[in-house]
Amino acid sequence: xxxxTFGITMLIVGMGGTLLTMWVLxxxxxxxxxxFPYKKEEEGK
Amino acid sequence: xxxxxxxxxxxxxxxxxNLHWSNPIMIGLGCLLLFLAIKKDIEPLLLLPxxxxxxxxxxxxxxxxxxxxxxxxxYDAGIATELFPLFIFIGIGAMTDFGPLLENPxxxxxxxxxxxxxxxxxxxxxxxxxxxxxxxxxxVIGACDGPTAIYVSSKYAPHxxxxxxxxxxxxxxxxxxxxxxxxxxxxxxEERKINMxxxxxxxxxxxxxxxxxxxxxxxxxxxxxxxxLLGTIMLGNLMRESGVVSRLTKAxxxxxxxxxxxxxxxxIGATMDGRNFLTPQTLMVLCLGFIAICLDTVCGVLFxxxxxxxxxxxxNPLIGAAGISAYPMAARVxxxxxxxxxxxxxxxxxxxxxxxxxxxGSVMAAAVMLSVLKGMGxx
Numbered sequence: 206x207x208x209x210t211f212g213i214t215m216l217i218v219g220m221g222g223t224l225l226t227m228w229v230l231x232x233x234x235x236x237x238x239x240x241f242p243y244k245k246e247e248e249g250k
Numbered sequence: 251x252x253x254x255x256x257x258x259x260x261x262x263x264x265x266x267x268n269l270h271w272s273n274p275i276m277i278g279l280g281c282l283l284l285f286l287a288i289k290k291d292i293e294p295l296l297l298l299p300x301x302x303x304x305x306x307x308x309x310x311x312x313x314x315x316x317x318x319x320x321x322x323x324x325y326d327a328g329i330a331t332e333l334f335p336l337f338i339f340i341g342i343g344a345m346t347d348f349g350p351l352l353e354n355p356x357x358x359x360x361x362x363x364x365x366x367x368x369x370x371x372x373x374x375x376x377x378x379x380x381x382x383x384x385x386x387x388x389x390v391i392g393a394c395d396g397p398t399a400i401y402v403s404s405k406y407a408p409h410x411x412x413x414x415x416x417x418x419x420x421x422x423x424x425x426x427x428x429x430x431x432x433x434x435x436x437x438x439x440e441e442r443k444i445n446m447x448x449x450x451x452x453x454x455x456x457x458x459x460x461x462x463x464x465x466x467x468x469x470x471x472x473x474x475x476x477x478x479l480l481g482t483i484m485l486g487n488l489m490r491e492s493g494v495v496s497r498l499t500k501a502x503x504x505x506x507x508x509x510x511x512x513x514x515x516x517x518i519g520a521t522m523d524g525r526n527f528l529t530p531q532t533l534m535v536l537c538l539g540f541i542a543i544c545l546d547t548v549c550g551v552l553f554x555x556x557x558x559x560x561x562x563x564x565x566n567p568l569i570g571a572a573g574i575s576a577y578p579m580a581a582r583v584x585x586x587x588x589x590x591x592x593x594x595x596x597x598x599x600x601x602x603x604x605x606x607x608x609x610x611g612s613v614m615a616a617a618v619m620l621s622v623l624k625g626m627g628x629x
Contacts, residue, residue, distance in 0.1 A: 206626065211382055212373040215622060219369040222618040224362040226472050227611055231358035233464050234457070238352065241456035 268310035272524025280304035280519070283416075292423040296396070296515045300416065303519020314520065321520035324513050329404050329411070334514040335397035336482045341507030342397070342609070343486020344499045346577070348461055350603035351610075352453040356557070357569075357600070361607025363553030364573030365615035367392035367545030371538055372619075378534065382628055383407050386619060388535055391418050392542030393612035394425070394575040400514070401479060402616055406629060412521035413532040417539030425579045426586075428540075429547050429571050433587055436551045437567050441558065442591040444566040449599035455491070462488040469614055475624050476617015483613055546574040550604075572601040575608035 283301030287294035307315055314321040328334035351357055372389030380388060387407035390399050391414055399418040403411045421428065434442075462484035470477040489499045521527075554570025568588050572580040584601035623629045 206628070208376045208382065211626070211628070212376040212385075214626065215619070216369050216373055218622050219372075219615070219619050220366050222472070222622065223365055223611065223615040224359065226469060226614050226618060227358045227362035227607070229468060229472075230465060230610070231355040233468065234352055234355040234358070234461065237457045237460055237464065238355070238453060241454045241460070243452045243454045243457075 265309065265311050270310070270525055272528045273308040273310060275528060276308040276522060276524035277305050279522070280308070283519075293419050295511050296419050296518075297423075299512050299515025300419070300519040300522075303516040304522040305519075306516075307520045307523050315523065321517060325517040325520060328510070328513055329400070329517050330408075332401055332405060332478070334510050334517070335401040335404075336478055337506055337510040338397045338514065339479060339482035339613075340486040340502045341510070343462070343483040343488075344490045344502040345507075346483075346487060346490075346606055346609060348487065348606050348610075349451075349453050349458065350449055350599045351606040352457060352461060353449050353451075354600070354603055356561075357573075357603040358607050358610070359557065360550060360553055360570050360573035360604040361575075361609070361611030362573075362614070363570065364546050364550035364575065364604075364608045365393060365611045366549035367542045367547075367574075368615050368619070370545045370549075371542035374541065375538055378538075380534075382623075384410060386623065387411075387414050388538050389542065390414070390616055390619070391421070391535075391539035392546050392574075393616055394418070394422055394543055394546060394580075395609065395612040396422065398479060398612055398616045400518070402620070408521075409526065410531075410535060412518060412527055413535040414539070415518045416522075417536050421539055421543045422576045422579070425543070425574075425576045426583050428543055429580065429583050430587055432544060432547045433551055433568055433571050433583075436548065437555070439591060441555070441567050442588060443595065444558070444563065445592060445595050446564065446566050446569070446597060446600045448596070449603070458491040459488065462491070465610060469617060473614065473617035473621040475620035475629075476613065479613045480617055483609070543574065547571050550574055550608075566595070566597055566600070569597055569601045569604045572604040573608045573611065575605070575612040577605050577609050578602065580608065581605040 280301045283297045286292040287297035313319050368389045371392050372385045375385035375388040383406040387403035387410045390402045396418050403414040466484045469480045489495045550570035550573040554567030557565040568584045572584045581601035585598040588595045588597040
């Protein structure tokens with residue numbers, strides 16, 4: 206594989222893959238927060 | 251008799267006679283690193299052992315990096331096997347509170363944007379004629395995360411390890427100098443004044459415990475080649491948040507992290523033999539590393555501006571700069587810059603969220619990169 210193809214692939218798939226993964230994690234964390242809401246009595250535990 | 255005396259004296263001056271022109275320069279560089287660590291308090295935990303290792307390895311005929319030399323033994327045991335950066339990651343996970351990030355999960359995206367410099371620098375390194383794996387190792391300086399840079403470069407470009415490590419740790423410590431002009435240039439005064447309010451405590455203990463598990467499983471499934479990085483940082487964090495293994499947590503963030511930091515530092519220093527280090531390539535690596543961190547900051551701030559628009563002006567773009575990792579310096583820089591323009595503005599906890607997002611992002615970016623390389627058959 207030549208360097209140009211490699212570089213462009215890394216730019217697109219690398220940046221896109223990182224952004225997509227972090228977006229998926231942000232969605233999942235939002236869902237987790239809803240599924241397990243914070244309760245005041247947790248304070249001090 | 252006289253011959254024996256002459257031979258004996260020869261033995262005493264052999265070190266001096268075998269001095270390569272690069273050795274005194276490198277000993278000077280080692281002293282500079284020690285000065286920065288001791289007098290300027292710049293990353294002393296690493297720069298001190300790196301500086302001393304650099305001095306040790308540039309004294310001729312000691313053979314410290316030859317077969318059975320003690321530095322070679324440490325290097326082979328911890329760097330060649332990639333164990334040291336992974337042990338450090340357990341400590342980092344045990345030290346990091348991801349709470350501010352979990353308060354506002356969309357900040358994860360800033361942690362991703364803060365890593366774009368990795369890929370842009372990789373492309374730049376390729377354009378400058380570096381090989382694919384060398385470009386990968388140089389790009390990963392932009393992760394602004396020492397253990398990640400060491401892990402990737404020791405595995406795929408070990409000849410660049412010393413330059414990449416020195417660049418990564420030096421520029422991380424220079425974040426308070428590098429970032430502010432870029433932040434100021436890319437934002438308006440109105441944007442810098444945006445008050446994001448107080449971070450409320452809304453994350454349950456269950457969510458905090460599930461976070462490392464979810465990141466490990468999802469991240470590992472998407473980017474399996476980076477699972478050692480992800481798995482170790484998340485193991486440390488799970489130990490912290492579970493609260494049931496406080497002995498292990500304390501050992502990870504103190505004794506283990508301290509011992510490994512010492513061994514890691516001295517073995518990185520030991521790779522700085524002048525004959526290999528003083529090359530134009532090293533200078534280019536240092537320049538590209540600087541560019542990587544600047545590009546990370548640019549991308550983070552620009553993404554912060556995008557979030558500002560998407561949220562109707564609720565996000566201060568300055569916190570985007572904290573998405574580069576470099577924990578916790580980058581968050582402090584965002585807080586300080588925000589307060590310059592609005593003394594009542596407390597961005598620190600929001601910036602800490604972006605900063606911890608950057609930690610996850612840097613590991614994830616490296617993991618994605620390695621998996622893409624594997625997918626393309628490059629590794």
